[in-house]
Amino acid sequence: MGAAPAAGNSLDRERKQLIRRSRPDRSQQVRQTVQGLFVALNLWLGIQFFLWVRSFEQGGDGLNVSRPAGVEGWLPIAGLMNFKLLLVTGQVPSIHPAAMFLFIAFVLMSLLLKKSFCSWLCPVGTLSEVLWKLGRRVFKRNLRLPRWADLALRGLKYLLLAFFVFIIGSMSAEALQGFMSTPYGLMADVKMLNFFRNMGLTAALVIGLLVVLSIVVENFWCRYLCPYGALMGLVSLLSPVKIRRDQEACIDCAKCARACPSHLPVDRLVQVRSVECTGCMACVAACPAQDALQFSLPPRRSAAPGQRWFRRALSPLAAAAVLAFIFFGTILYARATNHWKAELPSAVYIRLVPHVSESSHPGVE
């Protein structure tokens, strides 16, 4: 009777022997390269859009630059409104259609690869990551809020999401089209740019506070406040690709859990279903054991851990390729069907762009 546990223990010890990974993990280098490229793309779009706006502020005679439709990626509310219009009318909306196509592309990413938009592409997510890493470097650690405060604050982003979904959900197709056709709706992108160009004291203080909080607390904005991330997290519940742990290969060192910026107990889960998982693969990068942790489809039934992941695990390059395929594929589709750019006549821009500050939100005097 007494020999059985001893045999079990020795078996456990055998199983838990570390078999080191045969190849170093490059996921964080690949992911950070993608993040850097996406920030560069957004800067380029931002500069081009600024020059375009300036040319219309000067009467339309300035530099000969075209309006980059990609800036509409910064109009998530317009993307959501247009998506509803598409569902209700079956027609691709004519105002800010790129906002909708980019919204669909980011939702598709979450549907396939967890909340990967947040940790691989979103420039705000990238800035957030830079800030908390800076905080960790300076203060040697980041602040972890008590569990009750963390849970309560995590609910805020869902409240914000529910607010937007309720407002947009309760608008009819005519009301949505009417909103988009107002000077406010037409100039939503210019208004967004001008928000940063002519920032008031209150907005600057709020952004300053968010920056400070993001230095101290890991992913403060993304974890507690971003309604877009909340939506992506809910969609990501359907993702077939997840972080998965092989209990036999795992040596229970908990390095994965310590590396997780979303504070998930990866070392105690067989698969990470959480809405907070961004597919950043930081846990996979930290894991020292061969075949213990993967970003993968469900494993095969096989005796050997390595074979279980055969053609199931996603390499960092494959993840980047899937994201690039969805992103560029969606844009190419929108371009091919002539739905990517929706230029208004120049006369409309000449009339509206210089006076954009005068157009207030419909219903607000």
Ligand code: SF4
């Ligand atoms: S579980 Fe892994 S992939 Fe998911 S957020 Fe944590 S570190 Fe990133």
Ligand code: SF4
């Ligand atoms: S890092 Fe996590 S998955 Fe890898 S061996 Fe340690 S506990 Fe197991």
